[in-house]
Amino acid sequence: MKRLVTAVIGLVLLAAFVAAGCSVPPGPTPGEEVSSCVLCHTDKDLLKQTASVVEEVKSEATTGEG
Amino acid sequence: MEVWEKAYIKDSKFLESNHGMVGCVICHGGDSSVEEKETAHQGIVIDPSEEGCNTCHSDIALLNESSLHTTLSGFMSKLEARGGDLSEGSALDTAFDNHCQQCHTSCGQCHISRPDEMGGGLVSSHVFRKTPSMQNNCIACHGARIGDEYLGSNEGVPGDVHWTQETMTCTACHGQELHGSGAMADDRYSNTAAIGCEDCHEDVWTDTAANPQHEQHIGDLECQICHSLAYKNCSSCHVGLDEEGIPCRTSEPSQILFKIGLNPIRSAERPYKYVVLRHAPTCASTFDYYGPALQPDCDAEPTWKYATPHNIQLRTPQNESCNSCHGNADIFLTEDDVDPAEREANRGVIVIQVPAPQ
Numbered sequence: 001m002k003r004l005v006t007a008v009i010g011l012v013l014l015a016a017f018v019a020a021g022c023s024v025p026p027g028p029t030p031g032e033e034v035s036s037c038v039l040c041h042t043d044k045d046l047l048k049q050t051a052s053v054v055e056e057v058k059s060e061a062t063t064g065e066g
Numbered sequence: 067m068e069v070w071e072k073a074y075i076k077d078s079k080f081l082e083s084n085h086g087m088v089g090c091v092i093c094h095g096g097d098s099s100v101e102e103k104e105t106a107h108q109g110i111v112i113d114p115s116e117e118g119c120n121t122c123h124s125d126i127a128l129l130n131e132s133s134l135h136t137t138l139s140g141f142m143s144k145l146e147a148r149g150g151d152l153s154e155g156s157a158l159d160t161a162f163d164n165h166c167q168q169c170h171t172s173c174g175q176c177h178i179s180r181p182d183e184m185g186g187g188l189v190s191s192h193v194f195r196k197t198p199s200m201q202n203n204c205i206a207c208h209g210a211r212i213g214d215e216y217l218g219s220n221e222g223v224p225g226d227v228h229w230t231q232e233t234m235t236c237t238a239c240h241g242q243e244l245h246g247s248g249a250m251a252d253d254r255y256s257n258t259a260a261i262g263c264e265d266c267h268e269d270v271w272t273d274t275a276a277n278p279q280h281e282q283h284i285g286d287l288e289c290q291i292c293h294s295l296a297y298k299n300c301s302s303c304h305v306g307l308d309e310e311g312i313p314c315r316t317s318e319p320s321q322i323l324f325k326i327g328l329n330p331i332r333s334a335e336r337p338y339k340y341v342v343l344r345h346a347p348t349c350a351s352t353f354d355y356y357g358p359a360l361q362p363d364c365d366a367e368p369t370w371k372y373a374t375p376h377n378i379q380l381r382t383p384q385n386e387s388c389n390s391c392h393g394n395a396d397i398f399l400t401e402d403d404v405d406p407a408e409r410e411a412n413r414g415v416i417v418i419q420v421p422a423p424q
Contacts, residue, residue: 035098036106037090041075050103051070056185061308064317065210065300 067180072187080192093118113182115172126245127173133246134254135171143252144348149363157357164313165305169207176203176244183207200235210320211298211344216376220322223295226378239266255331255372262335263289279385288329288341290375292385296324297375301405303347306355317347324384326391327399327415331372343399343415344373350407365410370399393423 040046080086091098096110111117120127134140141162142152150158168183175181176198179188184206189199198204205213218225228234237244239261247259254260264270270289274281279292302318327343329336346369353360384390384397391397398417401409409416 035090036101037094037096037098038075038081039101040103040106041073042078042081044070044074044076047070047074048068051068051073054069057312059308059310059312059314061312061314062316064303064315065298065320 067185067187072179072185074188074191076191080190080194083193085194086192112186113172113174113179115174119173123173129242129248130173130245132248132250133244134251134257135176135244136246137250138166138170139250140253141166141169144367145361147363147367148361149366150361158353158360161305161353161356161360164307165315168313171207181206197235197237200237204236211300212376215297218377220296220298220377223297223322223377224379226376227380228378255336285337286339288336288338288374290342290373290378291326291338291340291391293378293380293382294324294342294375295377295379295382296322297342297344297373297377299323299325299345300347301345301369302349303352304349304355305352321345324397325370325399325403326397327370327412327417329372330368330370330415336372340417342373342375343368343370344375345369346371368412368415369408370404370412370415388424392421395420 040050075081089098090096093114094111095114097106097108100106130136145152145158145162152159152162171181175186177194177196178192179186180202189195189202205217214220215223216226216229218230224230228238241261243257243259243261247257249258251257270277270280270284274284283292298320299322300317300320303315304317305313305315308314323345325343326340329338329341330343332338348369350361350364398420399412399415400420401416401418404412404416
């Protein structure tokens with residue numbers, strides 16, 4: 001009798017859950033994650049604006065072939 | 067390449083690839099959840115090759131630990147042979163770190179971006195290239211000698227037939243050997259995984275009846291003696307720091323020469339008596355900025371070294387006739403060709419008696 005009650009309660013709850021249209025919210029999956037890294041590094045204009053000027057550390061005293 | 071361009075992912079191909087799906091921070095660190103640049107880049111690892119690649123590619127990463135690209139043991143073995151002290155903190159060790167270490171390359175600098183020495187920068191929007199780009203990777207470092215020869219950039223000297231006729235890129239010949247053989251090698255010629263001409267041109271051993279020159283010389287002459295053209299020779303490289311403390315170097319103008327000498331590394335694998343020799347950029351005073359006589363036994367290693375010029379041709383001036391070589395002192399490395407200060411070092415490769423005319 002106890003088992004029957006438990007099963008009925010379970011079925012009622014499941015039906016209510018489906019009727020309410022609930023579902024597990026989709027989380028980020030590998031490859032679909034939109035990170036700030038991707039947003040910036042795929043945006044040419046943004047990269048141009050934010051790129052730091054890096055000074056070349058090559059010596060002007062170097063001559064000849066490498 | 068502009069600074070922004072070096073880190074620009076132009077198309078989404080990479081993001082859809084296996085490596086792209088891993089997510090940026092797994093390899094590079096940083097914080098992908100914030101938009102402010104400085105915070106997002108805290109702890110960033112620009113080149114995560116050392117720790118990142120062997121997670122999945124442990125077999126290649128392990129093998130690669132013996133690669134000359136990783137160990138630079140080619141440089142070390144020559145310096146040590148000349149009596150150089152490379153112990154930590156020594157003057158030569160400091161020079162090595164300032165200059166030679168730049169030639170070290172990582173997985174990423176062959177398979178993802180241009181080498182650091184060339185300023186870095188993504189080659190194909192971060193797509194991992196199993197086969198490195200000949201232009202952006204191999205020739206970026208090996209350009210002055212091998213690249214110029216192969217592409218025919220030395221004035222008056224045509225490019226290698228493997229390129230001009232077959233469009234073969236570097237990796238067509240140099241494959242797995244670039245990851246090393248698993249054993250430490252003193253130089254590229256002692257890498258047991260290295261390829262040889264005969265690996266593809268097997269018929270040179272069997273066509274001797276139709277080819278009297280092969281009949282006469284195979285095994286005794288390195289292939290390049292008959293099949294390569296004049297090549298670049300550098301000399302008198304000196305390294306140091308400039309007034310601002312930045313590493314710099316100077317060298318004499320290079321020379322396009324063709325010189326046959328005695329084989330300095332004769333072995334079962336390389337049994338040739340005669341080989342083509344190229345002058346290495348080094349000299350006794352190369353490291354004098356860092357201290358006197360840092361190569362105290364510099365006569366122990368020849369400065370004219372075994373070479374494999376990359377401008378191969380079927381027909382060359384040397385194989386026009388027997389007397390193109392026999393009796394032709396111009397193409398042999400004789401004592402007069404060698405700087406008096408380097409004669410002792412090169413005693414074992416200088417040709418004393420040029421083969422007589424036929």
